[in-house]
Amino acid sequence: MGKARIRLAIPAAGFAALAVFFLTCANCTERHADLHWIVNTPANRTRNLLNGFLLLYKQAPLTAISMAGILGFWLLPVGLGAFRKTDFRRAAWIFAALFAIMAGLVWGDGTFHLRWQSIPLGAPGNSGRPSRL
Amino acid sequence: MDHESRVGCSRLLTVPAYSAFSLILAAFRGRDTTVAVIRWIVLAQFFEIAILFLFYDRYLLMALPFSLVPIVIANGIRRPVRTIGAAAIFLAVGMTGVHDHLEYNRSQWDAVASLRSEGIAASEIDGGYVVNGWLQYAHPEDARRDARGDVVVPRVNSL
Numbered sequence: 001m002g003k004a005r006i007r008l009a010i011p012a013a014g015f016a017a018l019a020v021f022f023l024t025c026a027n028c029t030e031r032h033a034d035l036h037w038i039v040n041t042p043a044n045r046t047r048n049l050l051n052g053f054l055l056l057y058k059q060a061p062l063t064a065i066s067m068a069g070i071l072g073f074w075l076l077p078v079g080l081g082a083f084r085k086t087d088f089r090r091a092a093w094i095f096a097a098l099f100a101i102m103a104g105l106v107w108g109d110g111t112f113h114l115r116w117q118s119i120p121l122g123a124p125g126n127s128g129r130p131s132r133l
Numbered sequence: 134m135d136h137e138s139r140v141g142c143s144r145l146l147t148v149p150a151y152s153a154f155s156l157i158l159a160a161f162r163g164r165d166t167t168v169a170v171i172r173w174i175v176l177a178q179f180f181e182i183a184i185l186f187l188f189y190d191r192y193l194l195m196a197l198p199f200s201l202v203p204i205v206i207a208n209g210i211r212r213p214v215r216t217i218g219a220a221a222i223f224l225a226v227g228m229t230g231v232h233d234h235l236e237y238n239r240s241q242w243d244a245v246a247s248l249r250s251e252g253i254a255a256s257e258i259d260g261g262y263v264v265n266g267w268l269q270y271a272h273p274e275d276a277r278r279d280a281r282g283d284v285v286v287p288r289v290n291s292l
Binding site (some may be wrong): 031033034037038040045049051052053056059060062063064066067068069070071072073074075076077078079080081082083084087088090091092094095098099102 | 146147149150151152153154155156157158159160162179180182183184185186188190193196197200201204205208209210211212213214215216217218219220223270271272273283284289290
């Protein structure tokens with residue numbers, strides 16, 4: 001088998017394993033609950049997909065600083081061991097941009113506190129039974 | 134540690150976290166095919182997180198492996214002692230946290246078992262999101278109902 005086929009086979013095997021898991025995972029669940037009332041279930045998120053697109057201009061900066069804060073923390077060991085001085089100027093610009101975004105969100109229009117549940121748009125499936133959260 | 138101290142610690146950690154993330158992003162450069170593919174994957178994950186509002190740290194785990202590959206390809210681990218040392222600190226803190234969490238969980242369910250053995254109904258126990266979620270929400274026959282007949286589970290679908 002050539003290299004190209006092996007490269008294709010590895011992700012294909014991953015997808016096949018995932019498909020098998022999804023087909024059999026119903027047997028692994030001890031009890032199925034009605035998730036209608038849980039606000040942030042995958043089903044409710046999907047139902048509210050329109051919100052995600054309409055509010056992308058607000059969510060994108062929030063996502064950027066979330067990823068920077070959380071992934072950056074986790075990546076500290078690699079960052080400490082792998083940085084090069086030649087990267088510093090480029091990294092300094094990125095750092096300044098991230099801080100500017102955070103400052104804009106903290107002292108801006110309150111987007112920093114925006115949460116999925118608080119958005120009134122969309123969610124036609126939820127309209128009859130609003131969440132109590 | 135009280136809430137104010139935790140907030141203060143997280144603010145202090147912002148600078149090193151942003152610095153590390155900036156250094157990682159600075160390595161997302163060049164015309165290497167692998168880096169180009171990973172750049173698109175991370176961009177797709179960024180939009181997935183933004184559109185589906187996936188802001189809890191566990192959701193960002195999916196971007197972790199793809200984020201560290203470009204810098205390792207571009208620079209390699211030039212100072213392995215620092216990386217191993219920092220990783221060891223992370224491991225120690227992580228293991229301590231997991232141990233604490235498991236102990237907390239065990240104590241909580243021991244308390245629930247003790248109450249149940251005294252004949253107290255599940256609907257009378259308020260053990261937080263996990264306990265209430267399992268005992269009452271996942272088993273609605275044991276939960277309280279409101280006037281409309283809907284389940285009312287504290288900390289899950291009511292305050």
